[in-house]
Amino acid sequence: MKKKLSSDFSTRQYMQSSDFELFYYRDAALKSVDAHAHNYYEFYFFLEGDVQYHIGEKAYKLAYGDCLLIPPGLPHYPEFLSFDKPYRRFVFWLGESYYAKLRQWNPDIAYAFDYADSSQAYRLPTDYITAQEIQGKLTELIEETKSARPFCHLASELSALSFLVYVNRLLYDSLNPASPVYENVLYLSICDYINQHLEENLSLDSLSAFFYVSKYHISHIFKDNMGIPLHQYILKKRLHASKNAVLSDQPIGHIYHQYGFKDYTSFFRAFKKEYGVSPREYREQHRLPEQQA
Numbered sequence: 001m002k003k004k005l006s007s008d009f010s011t012r013q014y015m016q017s018s019d020f021e022l023f024y025y026r027d028a029a030l031k032s033v034d035a036h037a038h039n040y041y042e043f044y045f046f047l048e049g050d051v052q053y054h055i056g057e058k059a060y061k062l063a064y065g066d067c068l069l070i071p072p073g074l075p076h077y078p079e080f081l082s083f084d085k086p087y088r089r090f091v092f093w094l095g096e097s098y099y100a101k102l103r104q105w106n107p108d109i110a111y112a113f114d115y116a117d118s119s120q121a122y123r124l125p126t127d128y129i130t131a132q133e134i135q136g137k138l139t140e141l142i143e144e145t146k147s148a149r150p151f152c153h154l155a156s157e158l159s160a161l162s163f164l165v166y167v168n169r170l171l172y173d174s175l176n177p178a179s180p181v182y183e184n185v186l187y188l189s190i191c192d193y194i195n196q197h198l199e200e201n202l203s204l205d206s207l208s209a210f211f212y213v214s215k216y217h218i219s220h221i222f223k224d225n226m227g228i229p230l231h232q233y234i235l236k237k238r239l240h241a242s243k244n245a246v247l248s249d250q251p252i253g254h255i256y257h258q259y260g261f262k263d264y265t266s267f268f269r270a271f272k273k274e275y276g277v278s279p280r281e282y283r284e285q286h287r288l289p290e291q292q293a
Helices: 096-105 107-119 128-145 152-175 180-196 204-211 215-226 230-246 252-258 264-275 279-286
Strands: 020-027 041-048 051-055 058-061 067-070 076-080 087-094
Touching: 020 128, 041 051, 041 128, 051 067, 067 107, 067 152, 087 096, 087 128, 087 152, 096 107, 107 152, 128 152, 128 215, 152 215, 180 204, 180 215, 180 230, 204 215, 215 230, 230 252, 230 264, 230 279, 252 264, 252 279, 264 279
Parallel strands: none
Antiparallel strands: 020 087, 041 067, 041 087, 051 058, 051 076
């Protein structure tokens, strides 16, 4: 987190903007915060600290990546269990009239907060990959709100709306897990796509965009089915394919590019780590007799 993006903690519990406000806080000396409530919606994203958070009658021991959905009028406050770590979090406020305008435009925008309010379940936990994605989205949004670039307010509003949709999807997916049949079909489809596109960009972002599912979902499918992370699976597939190419007459220095390696050095290191020898040594060891003549 860039230092210039952080805000000094304030006890202000009213909005200065009519639409939304976003803060990143890093407090090392904060010892207590009084219980408080306000007339706007709050999305809280926890990064670091030893904190139990109270919302209404509920209390949550927070872990990195926990999201809190706090409707208007509900008392809430952090209880500090120790002060060994700084207290870091994002706080995203949505004005009541602004939120009502969004709800009128499309009622689905209220999905997450409505669920939190009706079920009194205010915490949405996430895994590490999803938490990193949320942190990235909020960092980009706060950078946009603090910029002076042309159309920055419009860009900020669109980013804020996109983020609300993202949170709604996270909650929906957590409450409506996909069926085992769908999961298996998706897993096999992704495996087939990887095998057919080893030379292309196979990042989580690109696969998520192609299959219209979250990076979190893809990561878990592979961990559950293969027992290894996606990036390791892709690396092993690329190395296996390049190993076969090494036995051909192609120049070894040209093979790495065909199978998605950025440069020869990274290919050489990965190959030797996997097979115990360099690509050239592997070729010599496995060359057929007629090839040696």
